[in-house]
Amino acid sequence: MTAVFDDSVQRAVLHHMNADHTDDNVLIARAFSPLPDVIAATMTTFDGEAGQWHVITADGAEDVIRIPWPGGAITERAEVRREIVALYDAACARLGVEPRPHS
Numbered sequence: 001m002t003a004v005f006d007d008s009v010q011r012a013v014l015h016h017m018n019a020d021h022t023d024d025n026v027l028i029a030r031a032f033s034p035l036p037d038v039i040a041a042t043m044t045t046f047d048g049e050a051g052q053w054h055v056i057t058a059d060g061a062e063d064v065i066r067i068p069w070p071g072g073a074i075t076e077r078a079e080v081r082r083e084i085v086a087l088y089d090a091a092c093a094r095l096g097v098e099p100r101p102h103s
Contacts, residue, residue: 003048003075010045013080017043024088029055031091032067046080048073051087 005013017025028051029041037058045052050068069083070090085102092099 003073005047005077005080009077013046014043017084025053027095027097028067028087028091029053029065031094033063033065035061035063048075051084
């Protein structure tokens, strides 16, 4: 069964991603969206299997994409950060972008 994270964890992670990592959201969406030319992306939810982003393209098309965690299913809050960082690194590799160091 897919792990579901409580509302406080969802709010904290989504606030952090959408306030502090807007460029990372777009990078991840560009790498994994089936739509071309993603110009905006907002992380909307996540669970133990994947993260979900609302994306907007240059021509105004919108979609919701669900991207599985690279390391497989997760159950703990600390694993969310690890998997988002792994998605970021995978997106950089896919797009040929030099990733920044992780602290």
